Amino acid sequence: MDDRIEALLSDVEAMHASREAHARRGELSDEVAVHAAQRTxxxxxxxxxxxxxxxxxxxxxxxxxxxxxxxxxxxxxxxxxxxxxxxxxxxxxxxxxxxxxxxxxxxxxxxxxxxxxxxxxxxxxxxxxxxxxxxxxxxxxxxxxxxxxxxxxxxxxxxxxxxxxxxxxxx
Structure with missing residues (x-):
């Protein structure tokens, strides 16, 4: 049973890390888009x-x-x-x-x-x-x-x- 709880906690941590990475990529993408919009x-x-x-x-x-x-x-x-x-x-x-x-x-x-x-x-x-x-x-x-x-x-x-x-x- 302990193995299943550890696996569940690992999955939750991985999901949380994935969401944070996705949010950072989105922020970076927005920053790149704003920077590009200023170029000629x-x-x-x-x-x-x-x-x-x-x-x-x-x-x-x-x-x-x-x-x-x-x-x-x-x-x-x-x-x-x-x-x-x-x-x-x-x-x-x-x-x-x-x-x-x-x-x-x-x-x-x-x-x-x-x-x-x-x-x-x-x-x-x-x-x-x-x-x-x-x-x-x-x-x-x-x-x-x-x-x-x-x-x-x-x-x-x-x-x-x-x-x-x-x-x-x-x-």
């Missing part, structure tokens, strides 16, 4: 700088190393440097789980700055336009604050999904 996509992208990434824009996937995060742009170095407009990104994959909170000193530079730097080096670039806009290849004739003139066409910056060039404009 830009912080996650900042944490991926220097890491391999895959970015899906429209129907294309761009792979390489994340090298720069600017005002509305994410630069990926691969076979070519790709300047991706953040608003046109559909998906990002990275092995990095880091978030970086502090902004870099050059993070205020955006698409116009990248295009101006490429134009000053007389680099040939390829613009991929959002939606069904297609692609335009050439050297820019002029870069204004909100548009670029290239191959006789005036393209608003907001229409550019990505830019590809041989060199990273922020290197």
């Amino acid at each position: 996509l830009l912080e996650r992208m900042r944490g991926a700088i220097g890491q391999p990434v895959q970015v899906v824009v429209a129907a294309r996937e761009i792979s390489g190393t994340a090298v720069f995060l600017g005002d509305g742009i994410f630069v990926i170095a691969g076979i070519e440097a790709t300047i991706v407009t953040i608003d046109w990104i559909r998906e990002i994959r990275t092995r990095s789980r880091r978030h970086r909170y502090e902004t870099g000193p050059l993070e205020r530079l955006g698409m116009a700055s990248a295009l101006r730097r490429l134009a000053s080096d007389h680099e040939e670039i390829s613009l991929e336009l959002a939606g069904e806009g297609g692609a335009i290849r050439g050297r820019s004739d002029m870069v204004a604050s909100d548009y670029i003139e290239i191959s006789g066409r005036i393209i608003p910056h907001r229409s550019i999904a990505l830019v590809q060039a041989r060199v990273n404009p922020f290197a």
Whole structure:
């Protein structure tokens, strides 16, 4: 009979320990959820700088190393440097789980700055336009604050999904 009482007490203790562990996991889960709710996509992208990434824009996937995060742009170095407009990104994959909170000193530079730097080096670039806009290849004739003139066409910056060039404009 003593064995049955000991077994019953062991079961009760195990059940109590299990409930406490479950409650602690629930509290931890709630704490993790609250912490995650405060994080942003830009912080996650900042944490991926220097890491391999895959970015899906429209129907294309761009792979390489994340090298720069600017005002509305994410630069990926691969076979070519790709300047991706953040608003046109559909998906990002990275092995990095880091978030970086502090902004870099050059993070205020955006698409116009990248295009101006490429134009000053007389680099040939390829613009991929959002939606069904297609692609335009050439050297820019002029870069204004909100548009670029290239191959006789005036393209608003907001229409550019990505830019590809041989060199990273922020290197």
